[in-house]
Amino acid sequence: MATTTGLHLYGFWRSMAAYRVRVALNLKGIAVTETALDLNAGDQFAPEYLAVNPEGAVPALVEPGHAPLTQSMAILEFLEERYPDPPLLPVDPYGRARVRSLAALIVSDTHPLMVPRVTAYLAEHAGFDEAAQREWSLHWVVRGLSAMEARLARDTETGVFCHGDQVTFADICLGNLGAVIRMARLDTAPYPTVARIIAACEAMEAFQRANPRLQLGAPA
Amino acid sequence: MATTTGLHLYGFWRSMAAYRVRVALNLKGIAVTETALDLNAGDQFAPEYLAVNPEGAVPALVEPGHAPLTQSMAILEFLEERYPDPPLLPVDPYGRARVRSLAALIVSDTHPLMVPRVTAYLAEHAGFDEAAQREWSLHWVVRGLSAMEARLARDTETGVFCHGDQVTFADICLGNLGAVIRMARLDTAPYPTVARIIAACEAMEAFQRANPRLQLGAPA
Numbered sequence: 001m002a003t004t005t006g007l008h009l010y011g012f013w014r015s016m017a018a019y020r021v022r023v024a025l026n027l028k029g030i031a032v033t034e035t036a037l038d039l040n041a042g043d044q045f046a047p048e049y050l051a052v053n054p055e056g057a058v059p060a061l062v063e064p065g066h067a068p069l070t071q072s073m074a075i076l077e078f079l080e081e082r083y084p085d086p087p088l089l090p091v092d093p094y095g096r097a098r099v100r101s102l103a104a105l106i107v108s109d110t111h112p113l114m115v116p117r118v119t120a121y122l123a124e125h126a127g128f129d130e131a132a133q134r135e136w137s138l139h140w141v142v143r144g145l146s147a148m149e150a151r152l153a154r155d156t157e158t159g160v161f162c163h164g165d166q167v168t169f170a171d172i173c174l175g176n177l178g179a180v181i182r183m184a185r186l187d188t189a190p191y192p193t194v195a196r197i198i199a200a201c202e203a204m205e206a207f208q209r210a211n212p213r214l215q216l217g218a219p220a
Numbered sequence: 221m222a223t224t225t226g227l228h229l230y231g232f233w234r235s236m237a238a239y240r241v242r243v244a245l246n247l248k249g250i251a252v253t254e255t256a257l258d259l260n261a262g263d264q265f266a267p268e269y270l271a272v273n274p275e276g277a278v279p280a281l282v283e284p285g286h287a288p289l290t291q292s293m294a295i296l297e298f299l300e301e302r303y304p305d306p307p308l309l310p311v312d313p314y315g316r317a318r319v320r321s322l323a324a325l326i327v328s329d330t331h332p333l334m335v336p337r338v339t340a341y342l343a344e345h346a347g348f349d350e351a352a353q354r355e356w357s358l359h360w361v362v363r364g365l366s367a368m369e370a371r372l373a374r375d376t377e378t379g380v381f382c383h384g385d386q387v388t389f390a391d392i393c394l395g396n397l398g399a400v401i402r403m404a405r406l407d408t409a410p411y412p413t414v415a416r417i418i419a420a421c422e423a424m425e426a427f428q429r430a431n432p433r434l435q436l437g438a439p440a
Contacts, residue, residue, distance in 0.1 A: 054370030055325060066314050067375065071328070074320035081313040093301040094286050100294035105275060108291070112332040121359065126346040139341065150274030155287065 007032040010052060010060040012039045013215035016111055017072035018059040019176045022215075024076050026206035027167060028083045032061070036217030039116060073107055076169055088168050099163050102151065102170035106177070110144030113137070138184055141177065145191045148174065152193040160200055167204070175201035179212065227252040230272060230280040230288075232259045233435035236331055237292035238279040239396045242435075244296050246426035247387060248303045252281070256437030259336060293327055296389055308388050319383045322371065322390035326397070330364030333357070358404055361397065365411045368394065372413040380420055387424070395421035399432065 009032045011018035037043035044056040053060045061069045114137040122128035152158045162170035178198040188195040229252045231238035257263035264276040273280045281289045334357040342348035372378045382390035398418040408415040421427045
């Protein structure tokens with residue numbers, strides 16, 4: 001049962017960062033209203049949106065009476081502190097550090113290289129055609145998946161999900177690489193642990209409902 | 221007075237991520253021993269280091285009897301939970317979210333585009349010479365500084381530092397852009413708030429002691 005909170009989300013249907021927030025909201029049973037921006041049309045640079053987030057990026061989460069919250073992981077930490085049930089971080093500080101580190105491997109080391117503003121720069125300043133852009137993005141996805149696999153396969157803490165048998169921030173960040181893998185027709189044989197965990201995520205309703213294709217503004 | 225903890229840091233003298241951990245350790249008065257890796261020589265891919273961090277990246281922080289901690293922001297969150305005094309995050313969840321969001325603007329949206337592995341890819345696959353690599357890095361630094369300035373100048377929470385008058389994660393992440401700005405001879409006139417806060421950081425001993433030039437392995 002979803003809780004009414006007055007929260008309002010600014011998102012873009014295929015934003016990986018907005019996806020993380022949607023999954024966390026779904027897992028915690030928090031209902032939000034949403035404004036769908038079209039990043040391809042430049043909605044993020046409209047003065048009304050820059051007043052919400054001067055960085056011109058999604059997601060932003062607004063609670064009436066408070067300044068807008070931005071940056072997916074800052075929002076996830078906020079949701080965890082404000083709506084602790086069910087928890088998406090373990091209790092012990094070493095476990096929490098492990099989960100946050102796995103999440104950062106995707107959020108800081110992988111995803112920022114694939115965002116539209118980066119591939120647009122490469123198209124404009126380095127003449128990257130679609131194939132070169134695809135190769136660039138894939139290079140970083142493969143690096144990220146390889147590092148995730150090495151860590152997950154090594155660590156005894158790995159369970160059904162990245163950290164034991166409960167969903168954490170790490171799974172939320174890993175989950176939407178499933179779509180990337182399928183789109184790029186990547187062979188997952190070198191990443192059996194990653195592939196198993198992504199499948200476990202995708203079997204959950206909270207992840208399914210965050211599927212980019214089902215979001216406001218997605219093409220029919 | 222520094223506390224002896226048995227903590228051991230794996231760093232690289234000019235890593236911006238290792239710098240963040242060093243500043244946090246200094247602020248909290250935590251003494252660590254250190255191993256200096258040379259990322260230019262590929263030390264991060266030596267089997268002994270990959271056993272510490274399979275991602276082949278610095279920093280890593282090791283506490284005897286525990287798995288190595290990796291990713292600068294996961295390490296900062298760990299230090300905050302384990303050694304809460306002095307706090308580097310505000311108490312209220314909205315303030316914490318703001319600080320983490322400002323930090324992420326540097327850590328996730330700016331810094332990952334400037335790391336050696338990325339410029340190396342561009343040199344190899346896009347023929348980026350030194351000037352093109354410099355232009356690339358500057359493009360993202362300018363974007364990051366502009367967004368930080370817009371947020372800091374707008375928000376009433378901004379004080380002597382990014383969030384009020386106490387140092388937080390956000391200042392730690394912003395602090396080492398001072399060196400980048402000087403190296404690139406960037407005009408800081410468009411970023412008065414950012415420049416003022418960086419100066420406030422650089423006036424503190426905890427930031428000064430983390431100066432890359434003073435670290436193990438730095439060229440004489």
